[in-house]
Amino acid sequence: MANIMIQRGSKTEYVFYLPKRDLEDDIVSMEFDSPEKWGGEIKLNNGGTYYIDPQSKPAKLPISLRAKRLDAAE
Amino acid sequence: MSALTREETEALIQEVLEVYPEKAKKDRAKHLTVNDQSIEQSKKCITSNRKSLPGVMTIRGCAYAGSKGVVWGPIKDMIHISHGPVGCGQYSRAGRRNYYVGMTGVNSFGTMNFTSDFQEKDIVFGGDKKLAKVMTEIEALFPLNKGVSIQSECPIGLIGDDIEAVAKKTTAETGKPVVPVRCEGFRGVSQSLGHHIANDAIRDWVLPRREGKAFEGTPYDVAVIGDYNIGGDAWSSRILLEEMGLRVVAQWSGDGTISEMEKTPFVKMNLIHCYRSMNYIARHMEEKYSIPWMEYNFFGPTKVAESLRAIAAHFDDKIKEGAERVIAKYQAMMDEIIAKYKPRLQGKKVMLYVGGLRPRHVIGAYEDLGMEVVGTGYEFGHNDDYDRTIKDMGNATLIYDDVTGFEFEEFVKRIKPDLVGSGIKEKFIFQKMGVPFRQMHSWDYSGPYHGYDGFAIFARDMDMTLNNPCWSKMTAPWLKKEEPVAEKEAA
Ligand code: SF4
Numbered sequence: 011m012a013n014i015m016i017q018r019g020s021k022t023e024y025v026f027y028l029p030k031r032d033l034e035d036d037i038v039s040m041e042f043d044s045p046e047k048w049g050g051e052i053k054l055n056n057g058g059t060y061y062i063d064p065q066s067k068p069a070k071l072p073i074s075l076r077a078k079r080l081d082a083a084e
Numbered sequence: 085m086s087a088l089t090r091e092e093t094e095a096l097i098q099e100v101l102e103v104y105p106e107k108a109k110k111d112r113a114k115h116l117t118v119n120d121q122s123i124e125q126s127k128k129c130i131t132s133n134r135k136s137l138p139g140v141m142t143i144r145g146c147a148y149a150g151s152k153g154v155v156w157g158p159i160k161d162m163i164h165i166s167h168g169p170v171g172c173g174q175y176s177r178a179g180r181r182n183y184y185v186g187m188t189g190v191n192s193f194g195t196m197n198f199t200s201d202f203q204e205k206d207i208v209f210g211g212d213k214k215l216a217k218v219m220t221e222i223e224a225l226f227p228l229n230k231g232v233s234i235q236s237e238c239p240i241g242l243i244g245d246d247i248e249a250v251a252k253k254t255t256a257e258t259g260k261p262v263v264p265v266r267c268e269g270f271r272g273v274s275q276s277l278g279h280h281i282a283n284d285a286i287r288d289w290v291l292p293r294r295e296g297k298a299f300e301g302t303p304y305d306v307a308v309i310g311d312y313n314i315g316g317d318a319w320s321s322r323i324l325l326e327e328m329g330l331r332v333v334a335q336w337s338g339d340g341t342i343s344e345m346e347k348t349p350f351v352k353m354n355l356i357h358c359y360r361s362m363n364y365i366a367r368h369m370e371e372k373y374s375i376p377w378m379e380y381n382f383f384g385p386t387k388v389a390e391s392l393r394a395i396a397a398h399f400d401d402k403i404k405e406g407a408e409r410v411i412a413k414y415q416a417m418m419d420e421i422i423a424k425y426k427p428r429l430q431g432k433k434v435m436l437y438v439g440g441l442r443p444r445h446v447i448g449a450y451e452d453l454g455m456e457v458v459g460t461g462y463e464f465g466h467n468d469d470y471d472r473t474i475k476d477m478g479n480a481t482l483i484y485d486d487v488t489g490f491e492f493e494e495f496v497k498r499i500k501p502d503l504v505g506s507g508i509k510e511k512f513i514f515q516k517m518g519v520p521f522r523q524m525h526s527w528d529y530s531g532p533y534h535g536y537d538g539f540a541i542f543a544r545d546m547d548m549t550l551n552n553p554c555w556s557k558m559t560a561p562w563l564k565k566e567e568p569v570a571e572k573e574a575a
Contacts (some may be wrong), residue, residue, distance in 0.1 A: 032466035
């Protein structure tokens with residue numbers, strides 16, 4: 011589990027930021043993206059995938075969350 | 085000499101790495117790369133923010149330098165105690181040239197060195213009592229201080245002093261902010277972690293101080309973050325923002341004050357110049373206070389105009405017009421400077437090796453003068469810095485991370501740039517090699533370089549260094565052969 015931050019992006023809707031590794035990347039897909047259920051598996055532009063517990067859509071971004079790494083790029 | 089091709093640059097890296105033992109070679113190879121603009125993610129080509137190799141000459145500093153020297157030091161109305169032995173603070177005192185207005189020793193303390201001067205006794209029995217005494221003395225001698233920050237040096241973490249307790253006690257007594265910063269030099273791999281720790285201290289001890297208090301805001305309030313006023317940089321940036329109609333509420337931290345910082349959560353937008361050292365606090369403010377932030381670049385007229393427009397785009401038409409007005413106002417002056425210096429500097433090649441934001445930010449300013457940056461690198465950059473650099477640099481140029489003294493010298497010998505821009509530790513090596521050099525950390529005792537006014541000085545300085553007649557006198561007269569004849573013919 012790692013602390014991450016999800017922000018609004020300019021190219022894609024969401025941008026993923028992992029402070030520990032200075033990884034800032036666009037989120038290309040998110041498993042759930044509706045007002046009631048938001049989160050789940052997220053795929054990054056660099057090929058990595060992370061998992062955040064599905065929750066209701068946050069009222070405002072950015073938001074700090076805990077995420078599990080499923081598959082980091084290289 | 086024409087620029088190297090990709091293959092030649094790659095070969096050069098291999099050649100330079102040849103002298104290292106196998107393990108060191110493998111490690112250093114990851115930190116050197118040839119720029120490829122098509123790569124999106126720097127991680128694919130360069131490794132950064134790793135421990136330096138033992139035995140090589142690195143140019144990095146420590147976490148204490150990142151916190152005391154960079155982030156906290158310039159806050160002028162606070163006293164920053166270098167907590168621990170005297171050397172760390174004394175040898176770095178006032179070297180950074182972050183200018184401020186005020187009476188030093190009365191209401192401003194920027195160039196002074198305060199230390200708890202640890203002795204053996206303090207290491208053995210702990211230094212908390214001494215720290216408390218230092219605080220009382222400070223209050224008596226400098227009653228106009230607006231607060232104190234305790235910048236830990238290595239021993240504090242090693243002996244496990246409780247500086248937080250002393251800080252809380254003193255705040256209760258004086259009512260002024262006392263900020264303990266756990267920036268012991270051994271933390272992290274470079275000064276970069278010191279920036280982060282300093283940002284976290286601001287987050288925890290400074291920003292909440294005015295929460296819920298009244299603030300008379302305007303829709304045009306901004307904060308300039310990550311400008312340390314080196315040689316007056318923040319001033320020459322600030323006037324441009326004010327001219328276009330914005331209100332600069334806070335300057336972090338060059339010529340800044342603690343009350344400005346406390347007011348920052350009320351602004352409408354944070355403008356970040358040095359991304360590396362202050363992005364943490366900007367991200368925090370975005371999340372907690374919903375303040376958007378953006379990076380800008382005030383080096384060279386092209387980038388200044390670009391940045392002014394990008395900043396204005398976040399505001400209404402009044403500001404947008406203001407930006408255009410400012411750009412138009414300085415256009416004539418810029419054209420004149422470029423007309424004067426470009427012919428003298430056109431086509432010259434520059435190699436940079438600096439920290440923070442400059443390895444990518446100053447590229448635009450050199451390009452405005454017709455110069456080309458052929459190599460660049462960060463002392464303590466992270467991946468996100470290199471992500472931003474790849475696009476700014478030309479294809480097949482050299483990028484080096486935490487370059488060692490040896491590598492840098494070899495690169496310069498082979499690439500033969502017309503100008504090297506780096507720090508004081510490199511300056512005399514290259515000057516003795518006969519390569520013109522500018523000290524790009526503190527602008528070689530010149531500056532400011534930000535903004536339009538700064539560009540005028542930047543252009544003059546580059547010309548003054550590059551076209552200095554001394555570079556043609558590098559060979560002793562009796563060793564020169566052909567030239568006297570040629571001179572006679574010309575006469
Ligand atoms: S590494 Fe430690 S002892 Fe050295 S300057 Fe930094 S804080 Fe001082």
